[in-house]
Amino acid sequence: MSVAPLRGGQARMDELLTTTLDVLKETGYERLTIDEVVSRVHASKATVYRRWPSKSALVVAAFVHAVSHLPAEYDTGSLRGDLLAGMDDLLNEMERLADVMAGLIDEKRRNEELATALREGFLDTRRQVAAGAFARARERGEIAPDADVEMLWQIAPALVMFRWLMMGESVPREEGHRLVDEVVLPLARAGRPVSAPATPPPPPPPRRRAPPSS
Amino acid sequence: MSVAPLRGGQARMDELLTTTLDVLKETGYERLTIDEVVSRVHASKATVYRRWPSKSALVVAAFVHAVSHLPAEYDTGSLRGDLLAGMDDLLNEMERLADVMAGLIDEKRRNEELATALREGFLDTRRQVAAGAFARARERGEIAPDADVEMLWQIAPALVMFRWLMMGESVPREEGHRLVDEVVLPLARAGRPVSAPATPPPPPPPRRRAPPSS
Amino acid sequence: MSVAPLRGGQARMDELLTTTLDVLKETGYERLTIDEVVSRVHASKATVYRRWPSKSALVVAAFVHAVSHLPAEYDTGSLRGDLLAGMDDLLNEMERLADVMAGLIDEKRRNEELATALREGFLDTRRQVAAGAFARARERGEIAPDADVEMLWQIAPALVMFRWLMMGESVPREEGHRLVDEVVLPLARAGRPVSAPATPPPPPPPRRRAPPSS
Amino acid sequence: MSVAPLRGGQARMDELLTTTLDVLKETGYERLTIDEVVSRVHASKATVYRRWPSKSALVVAAFVHAVSHLPAEYDTGSLRGDLLAGMDDLLNEMERLADVMAGLIDEKRRNEELATALREGFLDTRRQVAAGAFARARERGEIAPDADVEMLWQIAPALVMFRWLMMGESVPREEGHRLVDEVVLPLARAGRPVSAPATPPPPPPPRRRAPPSS
DNA sequence: TCATAAGCGAGACGGTACGTCGTGTCTTACG
DNA sequence: CGTAAGACACGACGTACCGTCTCGCTTATGA
Structure with missing residues (x-):
């Protein structure tokens, strides 16, 4: 999903990624908009999509960038x-x-x-x-x-x-x-406790069902 | 955002909620679509929106239903x-x-x-x-x-x-x-340890910056 | 390329087609924009694309409508x-x-x-x-x-x-x-002239080439 | 919008213009792409835009070239x-x-x-x-x-x-x-007919409306 | 002879429009 | 009346093209 950085524009990439991270923090993944990101750095959607093939790839890259x-x-x-x-x-x-x-x-x-x-x-x-x-x-x-x-x-x-x-x-x-x-x-x-207590584990409890079926 | 169950159709509600949960498990919140849910139970979007005002309300209700x-x-x-x-x-x-x-x-x-x-x-x-x-x-x-x-x-x-x-x-x-x-x-x-070691906590480490800026 | 008219909204179709024709007259085919058309009748792009699969199909339909x-x-x-x-x-x-x-x-x-x-x-x-x-x-x-x-x-x-x-x-x-x-x-x-003059047609002239090659 | 031929490269200009004409014949004005033209002659967009300021100017020049x-x-x-x-x-x-x-x-x-x-x-x-x-x-x-x-x-x-x-x-x-x-x-x-018939021209026919409104 | 300049290919870039898809609202027709 | 069906306005997505721009590379000239 990631893409080799383009030759020029390393600075542009950083700018896009940190801005993406900002928007992500503010609005969450679902509400994040490519247009919002690019408008903040006066870029165009093509500039994003030339580097990352999708919104999710952009966001992933922003995270990778943040923890790298x-x-x-x-x-x-x-x-x-x-x-x-x-x-x-x-x-x-x-x-x-x-x-x-x-x-x-x-x-x-x-x-x-x-x-x-x-x-x-x-x-x-x-x-x-x-x-x-x-x-x-x-x-x-x-x-x-x-x-x-x-x-x-x-x-x-x-x-x-x-x-x-x-x-x-x-x-x-x-x-x-x-x-x-x-x-x-x-x-x-x-360290580890001297010996695990010998009591056998209890039988697994009855599984619950989703609705309060009673 | 909360639920206003209609008079009839409790069974229908359960069906919608459990199906929502199924779709949620399979595809996650973002990719879940109302159309997918309703088509699985042969319902119509109006039937969903009459009960829950939004996608997120539906999903919340499905989760509440599952843990209630x-x-x-x-x-x-x-x-x-x-x-x-x-x-x-x-x-x-x-x-x-x-x-x-x-x-x-x-x-x-x-x-x-x-x-x-x-x-x-x-x-x-x-x-x-x-x-x-x-x-x-x-x-x-x-x-x-x-x-x-x-x-x-x-x-x-x-x-x-x-x-x-x-x-x-x-x-x-x-x-x-x-x-x-x-x-x-x-x-x-x-229980709690006898006494917390008296050593003063070390000074907070330098904050990291996002990119390996060095 | 044409599409069966949807059940309802015959009026909407007429509105779209005549507006398309108006825009077409004003700006020509190339500069005509779907967004311009739909914004004039407060419609949405989906409403157009539900009926016609492309800009060209819309324009064709508008013309057909106009001469029908x-x-x-x-x-x-x-x-x-x-x-x-x-x-x-x-x-x-x-x-x-x-x-x-x-x-x-x-x-x-x-x-x-x-x-x-x-x-x-x-x-x-x-x-x-x-x-x-x-x-x-x-x-x-x-x-x-x-x-x-x-x-x-x-x-x-x-x-x-x-x-x-x-x-x-x-x-x-x-x-x-x-x-x-x-x-x-x-x-x-x-009516037709009495007789086509008997003079044989002259030989075809030399073909011209595009650039003034001389 | 008119042409300012560069010093050198008359041959290149001809090549571009005739290729433009070819593409124009094949695909029409709207679908003609600068990229298509330049890729056919292994040129670059700058080479085109250095000579003609727009797609339409290029096409006009190609036509002028063809009829000149x-x-x-x-x-x-x-x-x-x-x-x-x-x-x-x-x-x-x-x-x-x-x-x-x-x-x-x-x-x-x-x-x-x-x-x-x-x-x-x-x-x-x-x-x-x-x-x-x-x-x-x-x-x-x-x-x-x-x-x-x-x-x-x-x-x-x-x-x-x-x-x-x-x-x-x-x-x-x-x-x-x-x-x-x-x-x-x-x-x-x-030559002109002896005399235009004296019958006065009929009144203009009723204008038609676009849809078969009857 | 070599440097300075100019045209060139390549292609990134900001924009704008396209055609698609999902949301949430609404209307219609059926039972 | 509740429902299935689905049209609708809105707005984001990802794509394509335009016209601008910067980058090196080549070539062509003039000191």
Whole structure:
């Protein structure tokens, strides 16, 4: 769906992409209009369609553009410092991109490139930040050797995005830090629980039907 | 934007709403068309617009319809049993509604009724299931008295929805159970950490700019 | 290229067609815009495209509509009276349609329906008017029995259209009448010349080339 | 709108003009595309627009180029010979230009230069050929002194163009010669009719309305 | 001899119109 | 009266062409 940038006009491309992102934030994917975007930068529709074959491709490119920076790396000397730094970065990114992401989650189901952009441009960054921090912490003996890093890295983005996208609330810095101190760090230090309780899992509950059929 | 059901035709309404949900799952909010819905049930557009004033109202109603059942309540006698039962219910609901939710997250930003439906019909159910379970567990002394219930209940839905909507993966039952056993239960039992480390939080990291401007 | 008229809205169709004809007269085929037409009658493009598949089809229909009346028939009792009446009718029609025709002559080359409309709706009317007049005149003995009717009927429209379309002048009534009196009537009365001069036709002249190649 | 030939590249100009004429014949004015023309001669749009300021100017120039040769003059010694020679020339020109003319009649209404080109490059040639022939014939006493030359010269082009452009038929040489022998020559020899019949012209017929309103 | 200029191809660009499609309103005819 | 059918005004989409423009490349001349 993406298109090799034209020879000239790199500046024009950036302008189009950042403007697209602005409009996206303001109005959401559905209400975004190509005409609105081009009129803001005094361009013409052809200039857009010469680069991207459709509205959705334009929007995807704008998102890719927005998340295409080098993954952050923090080495503050302590696990807590690293995680707090990563959390601050996450919160900044969400502030910038939460509205845009909301408009793209549906599109992502049908657009492999967008899915890749989200994964590689955003999620992998979170994973790498956390993975690096945990690796250094393990060498320093700060955490249990069997800590489940693959689960741990997801906790912060999952909860932050849940709050932004599902609950519709922003997440203040202190909340994010509490999340690190009261959830991530304790779990990392404790490692996996000694043994999963032997009680067999209960039978699956009866499936619900959509309408309150009773 | 809300529903004014006509006297007759309750069955017709259900048919329209469930069909709307089907189309929504298949094609997403943006690509859903009223004509597609009505042609599937051999109805006419007027029949839809007599009941709901817009496409978004129809879709909201379909979602409300889908989540409008009594909140589940599980009392299995143990916290773990309750949480696992709640997790199974959550996983079932996600299986049924993940695609639909993806299509509505953007619309929710502009549609208060949809936001309410999501909150009351879906999230509050999760909260109540967990809150009840934790309350009983505290009475039984199974968990620390200062366990942060408001944070704890969010962990399961946040991580499950993160996996479904962000990572694009479904969550198998065993994974859900591991989440209960290795994250929720340990945190509940431990309660809040003795004291937040006294180290002052690091200064906020420099904000990133969108393009790799270096 | 034509389309069965929709059930309702015959009035709307007429309105669209006459407005199309107006715009056509004012601006010519090339500069005519669907948006201009629909905005004049407060219609929408879809209303046009529901009936006619393209701009050219609309314009053709407007022309067909404009020439779709019963062929005139004049029986004034004398050949001269009949021809003058036919001439007046021709001049009226040209006044009404000359600008339109100018815009359609090119399109006619590619549009069989338009060609048919021009032939049957306009030219055949001329032929029939003249043919009837000459037939009655021959019975009355007013003209030579061997008068070449197939050539005679063409003279009036050919010269009038030549003046309108090629020379860009309108033809006043007196000029038209002079044409009848000084060209058509004399030729009709004289019949074919006694014998074609026996001189063999000269050899065809050398073909010219486009550029003044000398 | 007129031509300002660049210093070099006369050959290029000819190439462009003749190619334009070709495309014009094939597709008509409206469908002619600058891109089509330049791609056929491996030129670029700038090369066209450096010479002619618009599509219509290019097309006009192509037509002017096509009709810009010295007016023919035939002096065969007899009126009939002159007229037949002129007719052959006319038929040749129509063969070459009928399609092009069809595409330009509409444009001519709005383009004074094109109107001039048609008049001076094509029509005046016909007029001069005929006028010369008739002048010599009058001196020789071959025609009536009061023959209406201004009307006579138009008959041949009017009828030939009528056949080509309105009826959509080509005109074979014999038909053209018949036209000379049976129409033009008899009228020229007879001169104006002795007296216009005294019958007053009939009242103008009722104007027709566009739709068959009865 | 080489530099300065000019025409050239290529094609991006701002516009404008096209023809299509979906929304939400409305009318018509049927049961 | 509710409904199926579908016409309608509106407005966005994605395409095509016009006329302008900038870019290098080539060529052709003049210092």
